[in-house]
Amino acid sequence: MQPTVTPFFHAPTSTWTYVVSDPASRDAAVIDPVLDYDWRSGRTGTASADVVLAHLAAGDLRLRWILETHAHADHLSSAPYLQSKAGGLIAIGEGIRQVQATFKRVFGLDDEFVPDGRQFDHLLADGGTLEIGGVAGQVIATPGHTSDSVSYLFGDALFVGDTIFMPDGGSARCDFPGGDAAELHRSVQRLYALPAATRVFVCHDYSPGGRPPRCETTIGEQRASNIHLKADTPVGDYVAMRQARDATLDVPNLIIPSVQVNIRAGHLPPAESDGVSYLKVPLNVLGRPL
Ligand SMILES: [Fe+2]
Numbered sequence: 001m002q003p004t005v006t007p008f009f010h011a012p013t014s015t016w017t018y019v020v021s022d023p024a025s026r027d028a029a030v031i032d033p034v035l036d037y038d039w040r041s042g043r044t045g046t047a048s049a050d051v052v053l054a055h056l057a058a059g060d061l062r063l064r065w066i067l068e069t070h071a072h073a074d075h076l077s078s079a080p081y082l083q084s085k086a087g088g089l090i091a092i093g094e095g096i097r098q099v100q101a102t103f104k105r106v107f108g109l110d111d112e113f114v115p116d117g118r119q120f121d122h123l124l125a126d127g128g129t130l131e132i133g134g135v136a137g138q139v140i141a142t143p144g145h146t147s148d149s150v151s152y153l154f155g156d157a158l159f160v161g162d163t164i165f166m167p168d169g170g171s172a173r174c175d176f177p178g179g180d181a182a183e184l185h186r187s188v189q190r191l192y193a194l195p196a197a198t199r200v201f202v203c204h205d206y207s208p209g210g211r212p213p214r215c216e217t218t219i220g221e222q223r224a225s226n227i228h229l230k231a232d233t234p235v236g237d238y239v240a241m242r243q244a245r246d247a248t249l250d251v252p253n254l255i256i257p258s259v260q261v262n263i264r265a266g267h268l269p270p271a272e273s274d275g276v277s278y279l280k281v282p283l284n285v286l287g288r289p290l
Pocket of ligand 1: 072
């Protein structure tokens with residue numbers, strides 16, 4: 001059984017969210033949903049998530065899973081909002097524990113925040129299985145961009161998160177804590193072992209060359225033409241390219257709010273005595289190796 005895949009583009013963060021559904025049972029999953037966030041005012045918004053909810057309602061789809069490919073550093077997750085409106089279980093790769101421990105330290109979080117993954121409904125291991133109605137799914141651990149990165153294979157549709165971009169976009173940075181370019185190379189080789197016709201759906205597209213945003217390619221196209229990582233790209237060449245390029249990249253615009261919210265499965269930090277939820281800004285910590 002092959003799933004129906006509907007993409008939604010969040011232009012402010014160049015993020016692709018997907019609704020993956022089983023046409024027979026009308027069960028569905030949402031992958032990498034976005035919460036709108038205005039960093040100047042510190043205000044969150046649900047307009048983008050509401051578009052996804054409207055799609056679920058229009059198709060009479062039952063939300064079973066809300067899946068994160070990793071704890072994103074460039075956008076906030078709307079997983080808890082979607083869950084509150086449409087149900088479903090929030091899941092992420094089990095490597096999230098390591099990411100939580102790192103960022104608990106970075107943000108000076110107190111004992112209230114326990115870095116054991118309990119904030120999520122499910123932690124997924126490499127080789128784990130999950131279903132969307134009659135569509136069988138498999139979890140493929142693909143660390144490298146981050147240590148918690150996973151890809152999801154539902155039928156012939158592979159959701160790679162930031163493991164790899166469109167062929168003309170290359171690959172994502174590997175310089176976050178827990179990132180490792182050689183590990184990313186290994187992860188991508190595992191994906192490249194899948195059938196050439198496997199549909200590949202990426203989490204971001206930054207419109208290289210000014211073309212319109214794209215989200216879908218195939219394993220065959222990636223193997224043959226990804227500008228950073230082809231099937232025969234030697235690991236040493238890839239690591240050297242990636243490290244040189246990462247050294248030129250700025251800290252992502254929304255890393256401070258995104259990570260603090262996303263390591264809580266998309267929940268805002270607990271409200272303080274005035275009923276307001278606050279984020280922290282660690283001064284002179286980010287922007288150099290942690
Ligand atoms: Fe990412």
